[in-house]
Amino acid sequence: MQLSPRQSRLAAPLLTTPPLLLVFYLLVLFLDFAHAAEATGSGIYSLNKLVPEDTLDEEHGPEPPYPFDFTALEPGLVRRAPPGITGLLNNVRENRNVRPGETEHFVFEAVHIFAGMDDDNNTSDDDGPTKSIQARGYGNETLLYNLNGPEEEPRSRRPSLAPVLHRRQRNPKTVYISATTCMQPQRNTNTSMDPPQISLFVSTSEDNQKPGPDSPRSERLFEAFDEGAVKLSVNATGDVFFSISAPMRNDELFEGDWNFDVAVSTDAFFHSYEDTSGGLLWVDSDSSAAVLTTRNLTDTYDAERVQKIMDSGPQYVMFVDNRDGLATRGVRRSMCGLSRYAPMSAKVAGPFGDKATTFLTTRGPGGLPKQQFHFTNLNPKSTYLGFLAYTGTEPLKRQLGNRPGGGGQVFQATEFETKEGDNCKIITNLDFCNDTEYAVPANDDRFTIAELAQFYDDMARDSYRYFERQLAQVACEAPPEQRYSLARNCTDCAVAYKKWLCSVLIPRCEDFSSDNAFSLVRNVNQSFPNGTRLPDSVISQFPGSKHQKSRHARIDEEVQPGPYREVLPCEDLCYDLVRNCPASLQFSCPRPKQAMFNSSYQVRGDGLTCNFPGSVHNPSGSSMLTASWTVFWVATLAGIGMASL
Known part of the structure; x- marks a missing residue:
């Protein structure tokens, strides 16, 4: 004779019960068996009465694909996934291995998908608050079973063993499934072929609980x-x-x-990638280093918001691989895959030390927060791919490890390249020209990178002092009706002059061999830092004084960079200077097609056609906040005059 859980509880005390109570217990057991034998509406949960399969289907729908073990359920615990299928929770990552030709199966159960959405989970018709279990195979029916137990309610309110089916209609809910490859088979020959990709199969049908390559196409995605x-x-x-x-x-x-991460969510994709925007701006590079930056991390100038971003620390990591390299091919949209295979990465306290650094800064256009990446030890004349990935701040990751988007976001690769020659070097972190971050004419035998940056910064600062003396003669503090402009003031003039000055005094340098049609050849008569010279046949192709020297004599005299190309300042820097400053300073700008213009400025266009503070190689699609810059040259001593160098 098989005892129900309730009968087992009643029978358990028999071994220790006094004789007077023994008769009572036997009577209760007898009545309980009799009640069970008379119960005809309890379907598959009838204790000692077999029900034909056709009757079962007729009364309760098809048989569930796997049984429920209600006696094992604790309050708040839901059913278990069937054998061979792993149940996943909302926004919780699962890591698995999969061997060639094999399949890993998962399920995101409705009880998690619709958690907190079903009214039936909270009330029943007769017994007050209950906990709910939904059985598979019953369509839109919910099986309510009171799990409170006899200790939580009086005997009169305990549920009968026969459950009650309540039919309800559900509104569909979007489920987001995402996965990324963390490890893939490795090449064991000289093949350049990529490892094959794994695949995702999805089913919402109870009849196809293990979708895969062998499932009918009509039954799976x-x-x-x-x-x-x-x-x-x-x-x-x-x-x-x-x-x-x-x-x-x-x-x-x-x-x-293969090894992969997989996750499901009812909020958003746990893992994501951008296939339209790279997210990175290539600032500049030399023969062994490169600087890249994110766009502005906010568009507000609210001081509290800006400070909060700066205090939160870097939110991104950047991975680098050679464009033609094989290391990351096959996982270039996977955060965990890039973390494992990328030859170099820049992140806080990363494994590459000062060879790959990242930090938050407000330098650059707009003075708003952005994250910058600086790489060294790169190969000359090489093309690289930079992968920006959002990870969130460390405090956020600790507080919300299982959160929507917790798997990170990988952006489309940004291509950048290094220069061939050694006479252009990147300088950053200037004190006066604080928006200047690009390669400048250099000579490693005469200046270290830090000394070179100081040389150019001091040269610009010294020239700015002459301008300040001229501006001090203007009635900047006079009443509005006596000022030089009702729309501009001396502060506007000083800002415009500084932007122009830093751009024309600190040339943006490119290799002499560069094919940039917008650049101007400089200093062809001087030897390269290694002592070699251009052939006379090449020098003869660049007649005229503009090709024989640098923009400023001190560059040729003290730095001695040799031949190079200069990306000329943008013409609008000059126009902005004229608009913002008083006419008494006698600033003027050459016009396009004039000989003086062609040797001093360039028209702003697509890509890096001219130089200005904050200019980058790939500005298209940039959301960086930029002002309207201008360019103009001033006599070194007077700080004013026609821009003609």
Whole structure:
């Protein structure tokens, strides 16, 4: 004779009960058995009465695909996934291995998808508050079973063993499935082929709980991983089943298995990637170093907001790989894949030390927060790919490890390249010309990078002092009706002059061999730092004084960089200077097509056609806040005059 859980509890005390109570217990057991034998509406939960399958289907729908063990359930605990299927929770990452030709199966159960949304989870018809379990295979029916137990309610309110089915209608809810490849088979020959990608299969049908390559196409959705990442969203009214399947591997070409992260969410994709915008701005590079930066991290000048961003610390990491390299191919959209295979990365306290650094700064246009990345030890004349990835701040990751988007976001790769020659070097962190961050004419035999930056910064600062003396003669503090302009003031003039001065006194340098049509050849008669000279046949192609020297004599005399090309300042820097400053300073600008213009300025266009504070190689799509810059040259001693160098 098989005892129900209730009968077992009643029978347990028999071994220790006094004789007078023994008769009472036996009577209760007898009555309980009799009650169970008479219960005809309890379906599959009838204790000692078999129900034919056709009757079962007729009364309660098809048989559930796996049984419930109600006696094992504790309050608040829901059913378990069937064998061979891993149940996932909302916004919780799962890491798995998958071997070639095998498939890993997962389920996101409706009880988690619709958590907190079902009214039936909170009330029943007769017994007051209950906890709810939804059984698979019953469509839009919910099986309510009171899990409070006899200790929580009086005997008169305990549920009967026969559950009650309540039919309800659910509105579909979007489920976001995402996964990324963390490890992939490695090449074991000289092949340049990429390892094959794994695939995602999704089903919302109870009849296809293990979707995969062998499932009928009509019963599942399919999405192959692309560069180690996949995203797929479905509208769910019940459980969502999905699988990640690995293809067969060519053992002659590859060895090893796949490892991946997978997650589901009802809020947003846990892992994501951008396939339209790189997110990185390539500031500049020399033969061994490069500087890149994010766009502004905010568009507000609210001091409290800006300070909060600066205090939060870097939120991004940047990975670098050679454009033609094989290391990251196949995982270039995967955060965990890039973390494992990228030859170099810049992050806080990263493994590459001062060779790859990152920090927050307000330098550059707008004076707003942005994150900058500085790489060294790069190869000359090489093309690289930079992958920006959002990780969130460390405090945020500690507080909200399982959160929507917790798997990070990878942006489209940004391409950048290094120079061939050694006579252009990047300088940063200037004190006076604080927006200047690009390669300048250099000579490693005469200046270290720090000394070179100081040389150019001091030269600009000294020239600015002459301008200040001229501006001091203007009635800047006079009543409005006596000032030189009702729309401009001396502060506007000083700002415009500084931007122009730093751009014309500190040339933006490119290799002499560069094919940049917007650059101007300089200093062809001087030897390179290594002592070599240009052939006479090449020098003869660049007649005229503008090609024989640098913009400023001190560069040729003290730095001695040799031949190079200069990206000329933008013409609007000069126009802005004239608009903002008083006419008494006699600033004027040459016009396009004039000989003086062609040797001093360049028209702003697409890409890096001219130089200005904060200019970058790939400005298209940039959301950086920029002012209208201008350019003009001033006589070194007087600080005023026609820009003609």
